[in-house]
Amino acid sequence: MKLTGKVHKYGANVDTDAIIPARYLNVSDPDELARHSMEGIDAQFVKRVAPGDFIVAETNFGCGSSREHAPVAIKASGISCVVARSFARIFFRNAINIGLPILECEEAVEVTQSGDILEIELETGEIKNITRGRTFHAKPYPEFMLELIAAGGLVEHTRKRLKARGVVR
Amino acid sequence: MTLSEKILAAHAGKTKVTPGELVNVRVDLVLSNDITAPIAIKEFKRIGIKRVFDPRKVVMVPDHFTPNKDIPSAEQAKLVREFALEQGLVYFEVGRMGIEHVLLPEQGLVLPGDVVIGADSHTCTYGAVGAFATGMGSTDIASAMASGEIWMKVPPTIRFVYHGKLSRWTGGKDLILHTIGAIGVDGALYSAMEFTGEAVAMLSMDGRFTMANMAIEAGAKAGILGVDDKTIEYVRPRAKRPYEVYEADKDAEYARVVEYDVSRLEPQVAFPHMPSNTKPISEVGEIEIDQVVIGSCTNGRLEDLQITAQILKGRQVHPRVRCIVIPGSQRVYLEALREGLIETFVNSGAAVSTPTCGPCLGGYMGVLAAGERCVSTTNRNFVGRMGSPDSEIYLTNPAVAAASAVLGKIASPEEVAD
Numbered sequence: 001m002k003l004t005g006k007v008h009k010y011g012a013n014v015d016t017d018a019i020i021p022a023r024y025l026n027v028s029d030p031d032e033l034a035r036h037s038m039e040g041i042d043a044q045f046v047k048r049v050a051p052g053d054f055i056v057a058e059t060n061f062g063c064g065s066s067r068e069h070a071p072v073a074i075k076a077s078g079i080s081c082v083v084a085r086s087f088a089r090i091f092f093r094n095a096i097n098i099g100l101p102i103l104e105c106e107e108a109v110e111v112t113q114s115g116d117i118l119e120i121e122l123e124t125g126e127i128k129n130i131t132r133g134r135t136f137h138a139k140p141y142p143e144f145m146l147e148l149i150a151a152g153g154l155v156e157h158t159r160k161r162l163k164a165r166g167v168v169r
Numbered sequence: 170m171t172l173s174e175k176i177l178a179a180h181a182g183k184t185k186v187t188p189g190e191l192v193n194v195r196v197d198l199v200l201s202n203d204i205t206a207p208i209a210i211k212e213f214k215r216i217g218i219k220r221v222f223d224p225r226k227v228v229m230v231p232d233h234f235t236p237n238k239d240i241p242s243a244e245q246a247k248l249v250r251e252f253a254l255e256q257g258l259v260y261f262e263v264g265r266m267g268i269e270h271v272l273l274p275e276q277g278l279v280l281p282g283d284v285v286i287g288a289d290s291h292t293c294t295y296g297a298v299g300a301f302a303t304g305m306g307s308t309d310i311a312s313a314m315a316s317g318e319i320w321m322k323v324p325p326t327i328r329f330v331y332h333g334k335l336s337r338w339t340g341g342k343d344l345i346l347h348t349i350g351a352i353g354v355d356g357a358l359y360s361a362m363e364f365t366g367e368a369v370a371m372l373s374m375d376g377r378f379t380m381a382n383m384a385i386e387a388g389a390k391a392g393i394l395g396v397d398d399k400t401i402e403y404v405r406p407r408a409k410r411p412y413e414v415y416e417a418d419k420d421a422e423y424a425r426v427v428e429y430d431v432s433r434l435e436p437q438v439a440f441p442h443m444p445s446n447t448k449p450i451s452e453v454g455e456i457e458i459d460q461v462v463i464g465s466c467t468n469g470r471l472e473d474l475q476i477t478a479q480i481l482k483g484r485q486v487h488p489r490v491r492c493i494v495i496p497g498s499q500r501v502y503l504e505a506l507r508e509g510l511i512e513t514f515v516n517s518g519a520a521v522s523t524p525t526c527g528p529c530l531g532g533y534m535g536v537l538a539a540g541e542r543c544v545s546t547t548n549r550n551f552v553g554r555m556g557s558p559d560s561e562i563y564l565t566n567p568a569v570a571a572a573s574a575v576l577g578k579i580a581s582p583e584e585v586a587d
Contacts, residue, residue: 012532013443015261021532025204026234026241028211060388064549065530066290068208089359089390090290094306123354139403144320148279155215156394159313167316168217 062091200287267498277407333432341376350447469497487577
């Protein structure tokens, strides 16, 4: 699947309170959460973001709380993929589990600026910066992660495992 | 193998595991709260299973927005309560609850050698009793509630050795803030932090919980301490099931070993807007404040309140300052009451609340307005964490927080106490 969109770039250590402030965690509806996506760091984000757009960020994206509401809010706001130098570990797991594509790629982050147009091929991890005429390759996922994604997420994967044991029909 | 590797190997049914290896581990306890449980319950139902794998090993604690702060929070709390009662889970209602990471060790629900996962990033607190404990999201928790297992990547261990004896007004909070200041908020990303050395051995259990609690603030997967006499003394009267004590091998391999001489360590202050932005108290300068919060899963235990009372006794909170003290559990509250600490707080002009995470995450019970500054014994000072994106949070230990409440500016306990 080829994704195309415009870049919203942020710095290092974008924390989960920046992605979705806790005062909005009294609900878990994705569309409701999306209205406040990135509000703690960029109040204009929800006005600028268009379906298919990308977030590109420096190191340790999604640090802080374990709230799954963070990748949910980003995904529901229309972002199709997050590219960062590195991700905080709970955010990484959550994003995979809820089906928000994320890629680690130092070189792409180095070159890419806000407003650039990217084309991303999720299967191969190829990131094309159309604006700057450069192509990059993201760090491949570990095999187990690919298995999880192929199964359709952790819920499906768990159901399959429990089915195999006869615990779930 | 390191302590963490030994616990993970035992729970994966293996004789040996190595960092980077993906393992499926058996979990001893699965935790969630009023914010994260609603999503976990929804995902659990999607798996298509009727009952949790073992109701005695699934815990739900309503603590973030409880006692319910508004109607949507009340709806979330209701959903959690109904699921917990229907499934017969370990559940603590308002009036009997506490902040989850104060409550669970106190109730003997987390024990040495356990693997604990929780849909709350500060689940790493339980490393203080020698458990391997880590935070995850709601969907991971749902999967573990169904299967009793979870996949994990075995983390490399970084060993932190703290040499020397701490001075009077410094404690676990200062050790961990100093460490995060030195290595950064991603300095231990994906790793287990193992805390050892003379200064750690001398810490009370309360001080050790504070240290392990903030391992996540360095990006770590877990913060863990070896089990010693103090741990056993704490755990033995509380445990209602058997537990196993693991020790790191003499030839365990560490990703790195970091050593600090902390004999001259001063109380630390983390400036806005990162826990790594630390300065010793002597370098803070004149910073006037509007609010002080003493409590949370980081510093809401009895020792924290005893230290606070030592500073506040016979003194008054500065007229410009709101000082909010929150005991971390009903038991902590009752002990504080018996020791006369609560009376001291009220006499000094502080507000005392029932246990809640409330102000730490800008939920309620002390939300900040634009331009306000707060000294807080909590764990995060991100932009807007406690309210307005234009407010500021300074993280400290309880002694500095109490002294600051009295003087109306960030202050050393030395400036106040006898």
